Amino acid sequence: MIRVALVDDQALFRAGIRMLVDSQPDLEVVGEAGDGRQAVGLVREVRPDVVLMDIRMPVMDGLAATEELLRDPDPPRIVMLTTFDLDEAAARAIRGGASGFLLKDADPEFLLAAIRTVHAGSAVVAASATRDLFAHFASPGVRAVPPAYQDLTDREREIFALAARGLSNAEIAEREFLSEATVKTHVSRILGKLALRDRVQLVVFAFEHHLV
Incomplete structure (x- = not known):
């Protein structure tokens, strides 16, 4: 079972992702957070395998939360969620160790496949942004x-x-x-x-x- 944590300041968005993830026999949502500071505490408490992390949130944004979590001895795999094809914060997160990023309007099957891919040790990037992302580096x-x-x-x-x-x-x-x-x-x-x-x-x- 792949344990997933959802981090987004929109409760409705989290509810939709939870329903999608929990519908899969090999995936389960083990916790939710509405901002980056809550996310850090949640992840350290429940130890998920994969975190879906929104970039823009109150209190602490997703980039700061990701940077803090990736300093832990055994961090989870973190996938950034963004509404932009190429988000500067997403690029910074990938350089810092995040396992990729997805658009928030990604196809449901692609999102599920991304969770499994990241858990297996690979990385994912929104397909439409791949060329621009690597040109950015x-x-x-x-x-x-x-x-x-x-x-x-x-x-x-x-x-x-x-x-x-x-x-x-x-x-x-x-x-x-x-x-x-x-x-x-x-x-x-x-x-x-x-x-x-x-x-x-x-x-x-x-x-x-x-x-x-």
């Missing part, structure tokens, strides 16, 4: 590549480049004549060496350092 100047990148093996750099272009494990496996399990192992090692949380941060890293 492409700095105009050349940033020095961190020494950790030099520690990647030749094979890991090949996998890194393909993952940074958005290929899935299955697509990389087919292209490189590897098993999906092997690709998954390589990706995990790459993330570990570069101290990255997930594949979205891998893509951000690649764009920021002009590696794609």
